[in-house]
Amino acid sequence: MTITLSVAVLLAIVLIFLLSDDPGRTIYYFFAGPFINRYYLGNLLNSAIPLVFAGLGIAVAFSSSAFNLGGEGQVYAGALVTAAVCLALPDTNGFIGGIAAVLAGVITGAVLAGISGYFKMKWNTDLLISSFLISAAVVLIVNFLITGPLDDPASSLLATPKIAEQYRLLRIFKPSKLNISIVFSIVAAIAVYTFMYHTHRGYEMRICGLNPDFARYGGVNVNTYLVLPMILSGALHGLGGGLAVTGTHYMALKEFTFGVGWNGIAVALIAKNHPLGVIPAALFFAYLDAGAKAAMLHSDVTFEIAAIIQSVIFYLVTAQAIFSFVKYRQRVS
Amino acid sequence: MPSVDxxxxxxxxxxxxxxxNDYVDLSVKKTEIHAIVGENGAGKTTLMNILYGLERADSGRICLDGEEVVIRNPRDAVRLGIGMVHQHFKLIRPFTIAENVTLAMEQRKYGVLLDRREAWKATEKVIADFGFDLDPGAKIADLTAGQMQQVEIVKILYRHADVLILDEPTSVLAEQQIRTLFDTLKNLTCLGKTIIIISHKLDEVMSIADRVTVMRKGKSTAVRNTDEVDDKELSRLMIGKGITYGFKRDASVPGEPVLALYNVSVAERTGHRPLLDNVSFSVRAGEIVGLTGVAGNGLEELEEVVNGLRKVDSGRIEHRGLDVTNASSYFLREQGMAYVPSDRLRRGSSLSSSVLENLIITSRRSFLNRGFFRRKAMEKFGREILKHYSIDTDLYVPMGTLSGGSIQKIILSRELSAQSDFIMFSDPTWGLDVASAEYIYSRILECRRSRAAILLISNDLDEVLGLSDRLMVMHRGKVVGVFENDGTLSKETIGEYILGLRNDFKGDAGNDGQATMGRGDGNGGGIDDNVVGGGSSRDCSDLSPE
Structure with missing residues (x-):
């Protein structure tokens, strides 16, 4: 991993020298940019939060061989439903209403992914395809709702109105958007880890995913565990979406979660599906993103160039993760 | 001059x-039907895979029509006029017969377009030339097993094969289809084709083949003309002399029946013949009941039925008098029934999980404290097992990185540590080295000493003969023989039952004078336990579960 990372950084520097007129400045902002002030640092940490939730959702699913490719729609729909519940209850107590709203988002995600799991159990449909297709349709429906019935006519943004003050989560690192949901994300990672590796349900779930024949032989009800990992995965995605609304944006914007579902897969891959590994993996991902943004603002690189450099590093690291995963699989079989 | 040498x-x-394969010789004459017979694992399929280029021999020579050839892959084999019909058909079900037959050798129009008419015509010609009755436009999915096999043969003939290899061609066919196949094969030899057929069904070999090569444990042990040999001699050649193990089975007085099956039947989905046909037996505390037979005769199904992995269509299974018919695996394990499966890599263990996770699968609930695992207790349990069974590995090593012997030891230790009163072993030593096998035998005998009821399902005759107190033979889903293993039982006798040469064990009282019959309890599901042949006939009342 160290070698891969050094090669990636080296390659990024080479690219910057090729593409930037002021490489020194670009390199500085690309790698150190996220740390030069509280605002950047806070936003870096904040942008890691939805990645942690999506990464956890994927880790739960993948380590049980439930391939959830619908993270995108689950995050997005979870966010919209949370925003909608908040908007429907403008005067409720912040604590109760907030929990109700986020819970509604969680359930939305769980149901969306659970449908795929149910289809798999009932008709043995392919999880990859059903979860992806459901998500693709859901994204369009949410787009319609945000730009149509739930659009705020008073704002020029393609977004819902802002949620009431009492639902907004505490900002803990002003002026950045970092809020207390970062604590929730760490708690969630620990909870998922505990569930998967320290409870018998988590154990049975993983065994079913790894080898259903062995699970059946050992007296595990395999059918239950076709649906459960998908429900958990969808719930975590929905939670990530809901907290993005109450913690960061205070509204649901059109396509504001764009890419989180896919990036969650990358995060889980780098973390090798280990729930606690998801946190550093998400931070690394968020750091690359923040560095690219800082370099764009403070140096001469354009969005495209920043994206290229970011992808080079990212592909190398992911390739390494996939490679070691495949090698592990080959070794054990 | 031999066609294949x-x-x-x-x-x-x-x-x-x-x-x-250990210095195997095979010589097949032109236009003969040559059978290769041998037990499971005798090396028949390997030899044919080498001839067809699926595998390469480490050494040895292959001559076709007197000329030495090198066969690197199936394409070489096809070019040299060798074709093979595998035991499991390799056809594309949604495609038509013509499409399957011409696959990879398609007729083309303008170099790129598939010429369906030409493919159809060519297929039709092969079908007509060799006297088949098939419609080139029919979809594979709509055909019977017998017709699919004909398509496989047509496919080979379309590729101008002169030598046809058929691997266990009758195993998937019904009686009538077998007769059609044999007519086809005879017809093909008249048209100048040479046929090699792998089989372990001696009656079929006797009726179809001109000559037969016998293989045993990787060696070719005999070549005979079928008109100069009888099936009894063939079975002796196939099975060979027994071997003696380094363990001793001391006397044991069986106790109460622990597991009993009454007329258990399982139907096959396609409905040719039942997979299990009225199987009745019991296993008593402190005895080892061996169950043997050739693969495909119901052993696998019985293994799954007893573990609750397969549902029975009729009949009853009792564990200590409790009806456990069609109970779940989980329930059976709770009842104290342990099971060492034959498929140790897929069913018996999870290779990508750690050794510890493999060890706790059956006892996982005993480590729970309010839904959470007590990790310390779990590790203590795991370490104690590893120590007690002297398995040299770490608890957190992935199972798949261990050797086959260690994996089997871990599975065995897990199942034995449950202190069950019934343990089923299925092929517990296949693929293991002698030392590991001896270790496992000593553990099985230890279970017997601690008064567990043991069902040993095995394809290995020596193993079953060495360990069992009582021995049952299955053929075509039926129990065709039950023997007391008192030391006088010979391998040859059992071999004859295994291969279906003798079938004097019937529900109706002994038809050749040897069989005796006992009847257990009434209620229509009574148990028929016979003792026949080989060993001493004995009073059957103590074979019944009551």
């Missing part, structure tokens, strides 16, 4: 340490 073929599998 294989000399001193050797093939060694280093992963499993098996000498699949």
């Amino acid at each position: 294989m000399r001193e073929i050797c093939k060694y599998y280093p992963e499993s340490g098996v000498k699949a």
Whole structure:
């Protein structure tokens, strides 16, 4: 991993020298940019939060061989439903209403992914395809709702109105958007880890995913565990979406979660599906993103160039993760 | 002059340490039907895979029509006029017969377009030339097993094969289809084709083949003309002399019946014949009941039925008098029934999970404290097992990185540590080295000493003969023989039952004078337990579960 990372950084520097007129400045902002002030640092940490939730959702699913490719729609729909519940209850107590709203988002995600799991159990449909297709349709429906019935006519943004003050989560690192949901994300990672590796349900779930024949032989009800990992995965995605609304944006914007579902897969891959590994993996991902943004603002690189450099590093690291995963699989079989 | 001449073929599998072919000779004359017979694992299929280029021999020569050839892959074999019909058909079900037959040798129009008319015509010609009755436009999915096999043969003939290899061609066919196949094969030899057929069904070999090569434990042991040999001699050649193990089975007085099956039947989905046909027996505390037979005769199904992995269509299974018919695996385990499966890599263990996670699968609930695992207790349990069974590995090593012997030891230790009153072992030593096998035998005998009821399902005759107190033979889903293993039982006798040469064990009282019959309890599901042949006939009342 160290070698891969050094090669990636080296390659990024080479690219910057090729593409930037002021490489020194670009390199500085690309790698150190996220740390030069509280605002950047806070936003870096904040942008890691939805990645942690999506990464956890994927880790739960993948380590049980439930391939959830619908993270995108689950995050997005979870966010919209949370925003909608908040908007429907403008005067409720912040604590109760907030929990109700986020819970509604969680359930939305769980149901969306659970449908795929149910289809798999009932008709043995392919999880990859059903979860992806459901998500693709859901994204369009949410787009319609945000730009149509739930659009705020008073704002020029393609977004819902802002949620009431009492639902907004505490900002803990002003002026950045970092809020207390970062604590929730760490708690969630620990909870998922505990569930998967320290409870018998988590154990049975993983065994079913790894080898259903062995699970059946050992007296595990395999059918239950076709649906459960998908429900958990969808719930975590929905939670990530809901907290993005109450913690960061205070509204649901059109396509504001764009890419989180896919990036969650990358995060889980780098973390090798280990729930606690998801946190550093998400931070690394968020750091690359923040560095690219800082370099764009403070140096001469354009969005495209920043994206290229970011992808080079990212592909190398992911390739390494996939490679070691495949090698592990080959070794054990 | 022989059409196919294989000399001193050797093939060694280093992963499993098996000498699949050990200086094997095979000589097949032109236009004859030549059978290769032998037990499971005798090396028949390996030899044919080498001839068809699916595998390469480590050493040895292959001559076709007197000329030495090198066969690197199936394409070489096809070019040399060799074709093979595999035991499991390799056809594309949604495609038509013509599409399957011409696959990879398609007729083309303008170099790129598929010429369906031409494919159709060519297929029709092969079908007509060799006297088949098939419609080139029919979809594979709509055909019977017998017709699919004909398509496989047509496919080979379309590729101008002169030598046809058929691997266990009758195993998937019904009686009538077998007769059609044999007519086809005879017809093909008249048209100048040479046929090699792999089989372990001696009656079929006797009726179809001109000559037969016998293989045993990787060696070719005899070549005979079928008109100069009888099936009894063939079975003796196939099975060979027994071997003696380094363990001693001391006397044991069986106690109460622990597991009993009453007329258990399982139907096959396609409905040719039942997979299990009125199987009744019991296993008593402190005895080892051996169950043997050739693969495909119901052993696998029985293994699954007893573990609750397969539902029975009729009949009853009792564990200590409790009806456990069609109970779940979980329930059976709770009842104290342990099981060491034959498929140790897929069913018996999870290779990508750790040793500890493999060890706790059956006892997982005993480590729970309010839904959470007590990790310390779990690790203590795991370490104690490893120590007690002297398995040299770490708890957190992935199972798949261990050797086959260690994996089986871990599975065995897990199942034995449950202190069950019934343990089923299925092929507990296949692929293991002698030391590991001896270790496992000593553990099985230890279970017997601690008064567990043991069902040993095995394809290995020596193993079953060495360990069992009582021995049952299955053929075509039926129990065709039950023997007391008192030391006088010979391997040859059992072999005859295994291969279906003798079938004097019937529900109706002994039809050749040897069989006696006992009847257990009434209620229509009574148990029929017979003792026949070989060993001493005995009073059957103590074979019944009551």
